Amino acid sequence: MKKSDVVVRTARQTLRIEADALSQLADGIGENFARSVEAIFHSGGRLIVTGVGKTALVAQKIVATLNSTGTPAFFLHAGDAIHGDIGMVQPADVVLVLSRSGETTEIRVLTLLVRNLGNTLIAMTSREDSALARAADYLLLTPFEREADPNELAPTTSTTLQMAMGDAVATALLALRGFTPADFARFHPGGSLGKQLYLRVRDLYPHNQKPVVSPTSSLKETLYEMTGKCLGATAVVDPQTDRLVGVITDGDLRRFLNRDVPLDTATAADMMTPNPKTIPEDELAVQAVARLQEHSISQLIVVDGAAGNYLGFVHLHDFIREGLV
Known part of the structure; x- marks a missing residue:
């Protein structure tokens, strides 16, 4: 058998073993899970997540997910906890202990410490008959038939089961808290994901220049405005009413110049596209991107959402710069 065949077979077997275990884990979610989540939700304190070895690494990931979805949590290594750091645990805190066997020395000692402090103890273990499971107030059972290696x-x-169970706890708490996309954005302001949830058109267009001509502006005036403001387009606004009446883009200009018409008397009204595509300044930037893609254009005119007055332009480059495209 070729080495590549062994690699592929082993990888597939690993994923299938873990997928089957996850399916069984989902089937086992029930009253114990609900009671555990409700205990965290109603605690009034933080969720302390702890483990040792590989489970300590899983615990850190669970803490990161909890904090980003609105549940105050921090990681405490079980070894550090039994050597003095247990003092970080406050009376209202809930302690979630991760351990595959529920029988390691550090976990046994930590369990006794938490019981003596009187904190609510939740066990996440694969063995229902372990010392950890027996001592816990609530049990998140993660049984499995075999490791995948x-x-x-x-x-x-x-x-894998512990990680998935941690995700299930975090998302269940998220649902109980009524955590919204806007809340998520408050915790993720720096990345492109957060920007999709909070960045608005009004945050972008003021950085661009504001080209504008009137319907009676000459070809020369129009060209000067389009090239001088560096957007390759200009809005056409009626000076009598301040009403946006059209847009002239590079494409509009090329099409007009290809027509057999006198150029010395040409006006912006002759070149413009009426009823241009606009976007209210309060719209999310990601919605503006969707409009650009829908109409296969590179810029939108920004308007006052209430009155529809011309405010400026947003360009495809603005969204590329922000990582939204």
Whole structure:
């Protein structure tokens, strides 16, 4: 058998073992899970997540997910906890202990410390009969038949289940809190994902120049405005009413110049496209991107949402710069 065949077969087997275990885990979600989540939700304190070895790494990921979805949490290594750091735990805090076996020395000692402090203890373990499970107030059971590696020794299936159970706890708490996309954006302001949820057109257009001509502006005046303001387009606004009546883009200008018409008497009204595509300044930037893609254009005219007055332009380059395209 070729080495590549062994690699592919092993990878597929690993994923299938873990997928089957996840399916069984989902089927087992029930009253114990609901009671555990409600205990965290009603605690009034933080969720302390702890473990040792590979489970400590999983615990850190769970903490990151919880904090980003509105549940105050922090990671405490089980080894550090039993050597003095247990003092970080406050009376209202809930302690979630991760352990595959529920029987390691550090976990046994930590369990006794938490019980003595009187904090609510939630166990996440694969063994219902373990010391950790028996001592816990609530149990998040993550049973599995075998680890996914060929020797059935390395933490693979077990840590996958713990990670998934942590996600389930975080999303269930998110649902209980009524956590919205706007809330999510408050915790993720720096990345492109956060920008999709909070960045608005009004945050972008003021950085661009504001080209504008009247319907009676000459070809020369129109060219000067389009090239001088560096957007390759200009709005056409009626000076009597301040009403936006059209737009002239590079494409409009080329099409007009290809026509057999006198250029010395040409006006902006002759070149413009009436009823141009606009976007209210309060719209999310990601919605503006969708409009650009829908109409296969590179800029939109920004208007006052209430009155429809011309405010400026947003260009495809603005959205590329912000990482939205």
